[in-house]
Amino acid sequence: MDLIKTEKSIEDTNKTNNQIESIFTSFMENTLFKDKFVLQASYTPETISHREEQIAQIASILAPVLRGERTSNLFVYGKTGTGKTLSVQRVRNELLKRDINSNNLIIEYINCKLKQVSDTEYRIFAELIKKLGGNVPATGLPTGQVYNKFLELIDNEKKLIVIIFDEIDHAVNKITDNFLYNLTRLNTELSKSQISIVGISNNLTFLDEIDPRVRSSLGEEEVVFPPYNALQLQDILNERASRAFMPDVLEEGVISKCSAYAAREHGDARRALDLLxxxxxxxxxxxxxxVTLKDIDFANEKIEKDKILEIVTTEPRQFQLVLLSIIDIVEKNERLKDNLSSSIFTGEVYNNYQRLCEKTKNDPLTQRRVSDILSEFDMMGMINSSVISKGRQGRTRQIKLVIPKALVPKVKKILIDAIHLS
DNA sequence: AGGTATTCACATGAAACTATTCTCTGAGTTAGG
DNA sequence: TAACTCAGAGAATAGTTTCATGTGAATACCTGT
Incomplete structure (x- = not known):
């Protein structure tokens, strides 16, 4: 960095230095937070409000392990941010704490959603073996062999094993029903040890979708986590806020507004904490x-915005092309003051999409596929679409872009960059 | 006027195809005994 | 000789295409008054 500095640039650097200085000092002085970590997702509170009942249920179901007996398989479900993982982890810790002397209890936690870690049968076993102190190569061995190694490892002495599968529904989409079936039947192959399974799922209908044989054994016991209501969210927020923020920095009503927003989103506590x-x-x-009420609105927008931008940047190229073509049409309609019929139809999108593909040298997909892509966008909440019949003009999807207007130019820029870089 | 037949422009389903990723096997390599 | 590594065969999977069938209502076409 030994460029020749003109006077002006020196001046500039000084100015920016001052700026940085002032940012830092105001940051240090003005801090509203006492301990921001308390609001982070990874924070584990020592008390979990409004979940006493569920925790008690889980604890009583798993309690037999302390007497050295096998427990029933347990299935826990509830929407995101209802405290499932937290509660299960809590019970796990308590159980392990009380088992210091007998030392034959193993409770392992596996998150099936983390892709690199475990989303295939092989990787799950590999992960388990690693956690149990074994060692397997990252790839190369037949699954059967890994399975045997796993059996060997857990059956070499008398042990009680509880495996917690978080987000188990993710695993089952990728893995065959067989995997779960095998797991639930593992006990018959073990001579000394005993194994039980705890499944955690966001999907309330998950149990209905899997093999009946698995269902009956996996769902021996069930615990449901209902969503928090606004009042409960308020309690939780109050409790955390008192630890996270300095006293008296929250304006009146901030907490209740946060919890109202989050309650609208199916009572997601994580969302409420993020918001705050x-x-x-x-x-x-x-x-x-x-912290004022306005800041909450702003935060809400920001979360929404980040979500959209995240989707836009990570979608595959063809999806991006389709989205760009929708945006194109929307903008064209606006330019033509054609606001009366602001909805768009599949055919229009597809034609525009084809043109776009030609321009950018991408192979266009068939209309069939684009139709599916559109309905996926619908599911993601990027567009609003409904199938309508226009009589002689046929039957089609009526599409409305639901990305906030202010965000459209930014999204468009991202899309154009992504597509042209190919 | 009232009824029914047609027709449009896609939606929706199922099966087949394909390219990529995973799994598995056996040959070759290494290292320890 | 057992353990490890790795290339390539084969299986599994996700993304797509092809083919087939379905759909709601505006419009066209009757039909009898």
């Missing part, structure tokens, strides 16, 4: 002394 944290960060960045 981001609102705090926003207020802090703006040098405010208090």
């Amino acid at each position: 944290r981001i609102a705090g960060e926003v207020a802090e960045r703006n040098g405010l002394k208090k």
